[in-house]
Amino acid sequence: MKVVGYLRVSTIEQAEHGFGLDSQRAAVRAAATAGGHRVVAWCSDEGISGAKPAADRPGLTDALEMIRDGKAQGIVVRDLDRLAREITVQEAVLAAVWQTADAVVLTSSGPVQPDDPDDPMRRVLRLMVGVFADLERSMIAKRLRDGRRAKKAKGGWAAGREPYGFASVPPKERAADNLHGALVPVADQQAALDRILDLHTHGASLRSIAAALTEEGHPTSGGGRCQPTTVARIIARNTTAA
Incomplete structure (x- = not known):
């Protein structure tokens, strides 16, 4: 299956990690290979927050357009937090991908299962993981702010x-x-x-x-x-x- 690799690093991550995109690219390649897929294009957003919707991220917009146009049958990211840092944005992006029949979302942990009305726990568990990840980021940010103050x-x-x-x-x-x-x-x-x-x-x-x-x-x-x-x-x- 042809997939598009999506990379994102925020301004803060660029400053702290420098070559975040390179490590993401390696993880995306490995995830695609493990699933038997081929990366046919790379789209990236550098210095852009994951809290922004797809419309404000040119790289993500291009990736979604490739899926809608049939040029790719899915998207691969290192982790879901590369797609979004906000639960509402994450779910909106996933829904946009899954609007295309049989389109897939892959991460380094494996495929993200699309919602199934007969298995509501799929969505609930995904949301819970996102909520706790957001809580951890918020706590880290608070500790950093407290330390700086x-x-x-x-x-x-x-x-x-x-x-x-x-x-x-x-x-x-x-x-x-x-x-x-x-x-x-x-x-x-x-x-x-x-x-x-x-x-x-x-x-x-x-x-x-x-x-x-x-x-x-x-x-x-x-x-x-x-x-x-x-x-x-x-x-x-x-x-x-x-």
């Missing part, structure tokens, strides 16, 4: 990745007056930051600013070569803050 209350940096030009000192390297990890300036990045803002003030383009930084040996916070998109983010953050 506590750290912020003590003067530490708790707003995600540090802005360019600053760093949160690792616990073992913190001085007595910075035990909770408040941001400290990074000398070489501060020099680059001043250079970026100066060039921007004088009307230089993003591309020319990036080229100047590379030529002058100013690295990004990750040590790589500066790109126009990186320059744009730095300028936006600092001009907004100003």
